Structures are given as structure tokens and as C-alpha cells.
Amino acid sequence: MDPKTNSIIKIEDLHKSYGQEEVLKGVSMEIAEREVVILVGPSGTGKSTLLRCINQLTTPDSGHVWVRDVELTDPKTNIDLARQHIGMVFQSFNLFNHLTALDNVMLGLIHVLKQDKEAAREKAMLELERVGLANKHMNYPGQLSGGQKQRVAIARSLAMEPVVMLFDEPTSALDPELIGEVLVVMKDLALEGMTMLCVTHEIGFARDVSTRIVFMEHGNIVEQGPPSKILNNPSLERTKQFLGKISDLH
């Protein structure tokens, strides 16, 4: 199988079980450059697992994942090298607690990309500016609000110049009034042409910026399509039901 050249992510027949429970039952999908794909579905249907199987934070039981034509599921692939350019944003931010916002962004530049300190500092400040937090660069994570933490986390990923950004419920741990500032950053990113795969229940965000919505249930993709189709006129009753439920909440 030869992946298309403009495909950033290609997933083929991915399976993952935890004990008796099969979380992914042979998922396949492809994401092209500049696509913004939203993964939705009830909790426990494998959305996060699918995301984590892409950069191999979770090892799939079987199946294949390519990012930019490099097969990450191939044991011969240097996974550390591959991960350098796959940005990941976590629900719980996971900023390095002992470092300032600036050092959080600089750490990977210095130790992974081997940039010198000055260049790294400059780049890191640029990324913090991009998420609107240059003035907080000396703050430690404990001195930032949840929304600010998540924006620093996004800056940390962006500094590595990723070819794709994976968002694992980036706003689920935030107080409602802090969600907006994170979504604004994500929206800007989408408009700049970043390829994105987001697990999120933010339907408004999906409507405004996504190119495709993928509905997952019980470890399978059950329906997918452009947001206008999925949100307004889904083919399956199940999709309609689910989206109705989460729309009520938002």
C-alpha cells in the first residue's frame, strides 16, 4: 500500500484491546494536509485511544499508522524522531511543573531539536506571543489559569514545528469561561492551514473550522463527512441522537 503524498496521517485496520475490552475494532482513516478533522462520539468509544495510537503513546495491538509516509508502527522506525513533528495537546495540559512557561516551550527545542539557547529562546517567545502569553513567560504552570496552561501547552507543541497537531479533549478540563481562549488559538491555527485531528465535544468549533467530522462508536467509525452534512443531516439515527445530546449542552 503506497500512501498518497498529500496524506499526513494514514491509519489502517487499527486494533487495540484493554484486557477483554476491545477499544478499537479495526479503524482506518486518512487525513490530508490542511484538513481539520473532529473526532466525536460517546465516551469510551476509543477516540482518545485512536489519537494516542497515532504517536504511539499507546501501542496498538495490530494495524498500521503512517505519518508523512513514515510507518510509526514499524518497530524499526525511530519513534522519538517521528514524534518530534507530531504535536500533541492533552486534556490535563501536562506542562512541566518545575519549569516556567518559557522553559516549557524551550526544553524540546534545546534538548530534542538541539537548537542553541538564544535561538530557542527567541522561537519560544514567538510561540508564546502567538498564543497571547508572551507577558506570562516567567510564570510557572502553578501560577497560570487552566486556559493559560493549555495555551502554553499548545505553544510548546507548535515550537517543534509539527506537521500535524493532535488534540485530546483540549477543553474538557477547563472551566466554561476559559474554553473560549483556547478555542480561539485552535481556530487561528486551523485558519493558518495546520493539519489537525481533535477529539472534542465543542460542536461550535467543529461547525466553524472543521473540514470533516468523524463519528465513532464502540471502537468503529460509524459515519463521517463535512460538518454541514454531519451536523445538519446525518445519515444515521444514532449520529443524530448523539449530536442532539451534546448540542443541548453547548
Place this chain on the structure above:
Amino acid sequence: MDYITYLSIAIPKLFAGLLISFKVTFVSLGIGLLIGVPAAFARVYGPKWMKNLVIAFIEVIRGTPALVQLFLVYYGLPQFGVTFSALTSAYIALGLNSGAYQTEYFRGAIQAISSGQMEAARSIGMTRMQAIRLVILPQAFRLVIPAWSNEVVSMIKISSILYLVAVPEMMTVARELYARYFNPFQTYITVGVVYLIIISIITYLLGSIEKKMKIPGMELDKRSMQ
């Protein structure tokens, strides 16, 4: 002889003994640190056989008195032709002893750090060793300070068992003093007070290091997470 006169004779001698107690304590703590940090990482991140090896080591050391460990090294090993001086035996036995406890303290500290820290580090392309060195270890060292203070204090006190293998530490000196002046009460009260003062000072120092090393905002963060 009044107590003041006695003190003027006893204190210099006790301090000479105390210096040896210190030496044993800090060398043992150092050996313990060299064992404890890698062993703790092996215990948390290592393969199963390594975990089991570390667990077995900890159980054996913690399940037996330090005195038994010291006697095994000092009296037991010569039976197989391996002879160490009393001081070297002390370093080995107490170093291993402290190593087991420090492994547990560091394990606790490492496990208190959320797994998300490691994941975030790996997600930007760090190797596991880089993540440990740059992200986990700096946080673990801070978290371990309170437990580590206990270890310092208990090692200072445990070093008194070296009296039983005739290393001239403070208790050995005390024994000589009281044999000469026949005043066990004054002697051991003095020794007790010296230990108390020294341990108070060390506890205070480690407490201020802990404060100084505290990550800004972390306390606040913990409270908001509860």
C-alpha cells in the same frame, strides 16, 4: 568533678566522635543515594525482573535490623576470606541499608509525579532517558526532600550502632568517658543533647532547602486540584 569541668573535657572528645558519626552518616547517605535513585527508576520503569530484584533487595534490607547487616559484613564475611575494616564495613552495611530506604522514598516521589509529565515529554520527541533526566528527576528531587530529611536523621542515629564494632564514633567515645569518670547519667545526657542539637540544625537546614526549592505556584495548584 563538677559538670562544667566534666563538659570541658568531654565536649572536645565527643565532637571528635561526632565527626566520625558524620562521616559514616554522609558516606552511607551518599552510597544510598547512588543506589536509591537508579533502583527507584528501575522499580518504576524497568522490566519485570528488574522490578522484582529491587523489591527483593528492599524487603531483605528493611526486614532485618541494621545491626544484623553490619555484623554480617564485619564478622560474617571474614569467614569467607573477605575482610573489611570496621569503618569500611559500616559504609557497606549502612550504605546498602540507606539505599533500600532511599529507593522507596524516590519511588514514592516518582510515582507522585503524574504520568502525563512523562507522556508530554515523550510526545515532543524526548527519549525515555531524556524525559527522566529533564522532567521526572528534577521534580522527584523536590518531592523527596521531606522523606529524605527523615533518612538523614535516622542515619545519624543509626550510626550509633558502630559503637558495637568499635568505630570511635560518639557513642564509643561516650562509653570511654563514662568508664573513666563513672558518670553514666551526665555522659549520656550530654550525648543525647548533642544529638538533639545536631539533628535540630540539620532538620532546619533541610527545611529551608525544601522551601527554597519549592516550585512557585505548586502549592496553590495542589489545593485547586483537590
